Amino acid sequence: MTELGPVAWPPAPIRTERLVLRESEARDRTAFIELFASPEVGAYIGGARPRDELERSVPEVPGRRPGLFVVDLEGAMIGMITLDRRDAERPGHVRPDAGEAELGYMFLPEAWGRGYAAEACAAALDWFADVLPDEPVLLRTQTANDRAMRLAAKLGFTEVERFEAYGAEQWSGVWSSVTSSD
């Protein structure tokens, strides 16, 4: 994973109808631990991590890096969105230099099913299209991850390829502000 590139970070908090996308703060630490310790959240992304290990290893201000947005609902973190450049050796690339940005999303289970992830990801993609115009964004998920697949389709990602990795079928999709309808 490498840095996103020449973007000013952090941007001013991004407000949507119901949410704020912002840089992480010390008060988000408990929610970060919840996210990584949750078996539901980890089901398709490598599993939950032991809570006591997280309590020891998660920094005082977790997740403070370019491309990582905390998603805030009424002052509390409900999830996170990442835009990173990923390893070139992984499959599913659309650019010859394989240096695309990749979108990731993780929300606390109690926040699922209300459209928050869709609302926040759309805002993050808008921000990305603004700071790095004409750049595609990749997304990879297991095909068995129904919620992630539905969200990818809703956001306007289209299939690049399917491949086997980590013992499961994976889906790779691409989004572009040029071809996106919004």
Ligand SMILES: CC(C)(COP(=O)(O)OP(=O)(O)OC[C@H]1O[C@@H](n2cnc3c(N)ncnc32)[C@H](O)[C@@H]1OP(=O)(O)O)[C@@H](O)C(=O)NCCC(=O)NCCS
């Ligand atoms: C993937 C993940 C972010 C999707 O979350 P989600 O809440 O299902 O996604 P959305 O924000 O798109 O919400 C969709 C649901 O909200 C419902 N909804 C309710 N109110 C809504 C509103 N006001 N606006 C839009 N949708 C609304 C939709 O009907 C939809 O329901 P459905 O799933 O039954 O069809 C979440 O499941 C997650 O964090 N998973 C664990 C981590 C993970 O696997 N990440 C993917 C790695 S690639």
